[in-house]
Amino acid sequence: MIDAVQVQFDTMHKLDMGLPTWKIYNTKPWKDFVRSSDYFVEVSMKYINEAMKRIETLPEDPDRELTVLEKILARDPDPKTGIVMALDMMTAGVDTTSYSTAVALYYIAKNQDKQQILFEEIVKHLPNKNGRITSDTLNELKYLKACIKESMRISPIAAGNIRQLVKDLVLGGYHVPKGVNILMPIIQLSNDEKYFPKPEKFIPERWIKDSPSSNMKTHAFATMPFGFGPRMCVGRRFAELEIETLLTKIIRNFKVEFNHDMKFESKLLYAPVSPLKFKMVDRQS
Structure with missing residues (x-):
């Protein structure tokens, strides 16, 4: 998936940014897009059907925690709802969360x-490097959230x-009619100096209330x-939870270095x- x-x-990206010849005949990018989309739905249906069967056969157990998919299907047995959920969470959350x-x-x-x-900060709230990260732990990691x-x-x-x-509407003194794309x-x-002083600098303190570098009034x-x-x-809370948990685990267990230049590219x-040539050095405690 x-x-x-x-x-x-x-x-x-290729279909959106190139000449839209795919609207006239089936280009390779269009065929690849359709093929990957069909496969995604096929795999989604496989696990949705399995979840539906589990719900039907499982004995009543009020203490068992249902999966997110099972909760959705329990409320709405139409598999289309499960497919949409899987499409949204996976399609929108895979590359975005990993890149972030x-x-x-x-x-x-x-x-x-x-x-x-x-x-x-992490050691203070997670003294045992192999300790369990809970929602209470993450709620205390203010500097982590600021770094993100x-x-x-x-x-x-x-x-x-x-x-x-x-x-x-009137935008910046200009009348902009309905239907216009903004x-x-x-x-x-x-990254504008007007809103963030020294915008090229990584200063998490901008997001810490009462910090001398606070930018909270921006x-x-x-x-x-x-x-x-x-x-x-729609997946904001899931994404934040995944990023916070992974970074907490990594920084608690390793000193991380990156001794290279990073290049970025703007596509979709x-x-x-x-x-991602990160150097991970084990922390002893």
């Missing part, structure tokens, strides 16, 4: 002073966002890695394209 998602993203994690780890590795602050926000500010996975106006250059705003829309409003990323996503 992960391979299929990667093919989907690559081919969507890699970028956050890159900036933490390149800024050893910040990594030390983060490590000390700052990495998303510098290198957001979505460089821009487009929305079509549903009504006329492009919001997220990466340009989040316009809320100056950086929107997950979007905003009705079209905000703004993502790192250099090999």
Whole structure:
């Protein structure tokens, strides 16, 4: 499924940015997109059907925790609901979450002073390196959340966002009619000196209230890695939970270094394209 998602993203970029000849005849990118999409639905259906059978055959057990898929199917037995859930969570969450994690780890590795602050915070709330990470643990890791926000500010996975106006409005003194597409250059705003002093610097303290470097009074829309409003990323909480958990585990167990340059490329996503040559040094305690 992960391979299929990667093919989907690559081919969507080619279909969107190139000449739309695929609308006239079946080009190779279009065929690859259809093939990967069909395969994705096929695999989704396999596990959805298995989950439906488990729900029907399992004995009543009020103490058993249902999976997310089982909870959805228990409320709505129509498999289309499960397919949509799988499509949304996997398609939108595979590359985006992994790239965001890699970028956050890159900036933490390149800024050893910040990594030390983060490590000390994690040790305080997770003294045993093999201890269980709970929601209470993550709620206490304020500096970790600040590191993630700052990495998303510098290198957001979505460089821009487009929305079509549903009504006329006045924007910056200009009358913009209904139906016009508005492009919001997220990466340009989040790296603008006007909103973030020394924008090229990795300063997690910007997101810490009462810190001398705090940027908490900056316009809320100056950086929107997950979007905003009705079209905000539906998997935001899942993504944050995955990123926070993985980074906590890594930094608690390893000192991380990255002794190379990182190159980024903007396609459908703004993502790192250099090999992730992280150096992991075991922490003794």
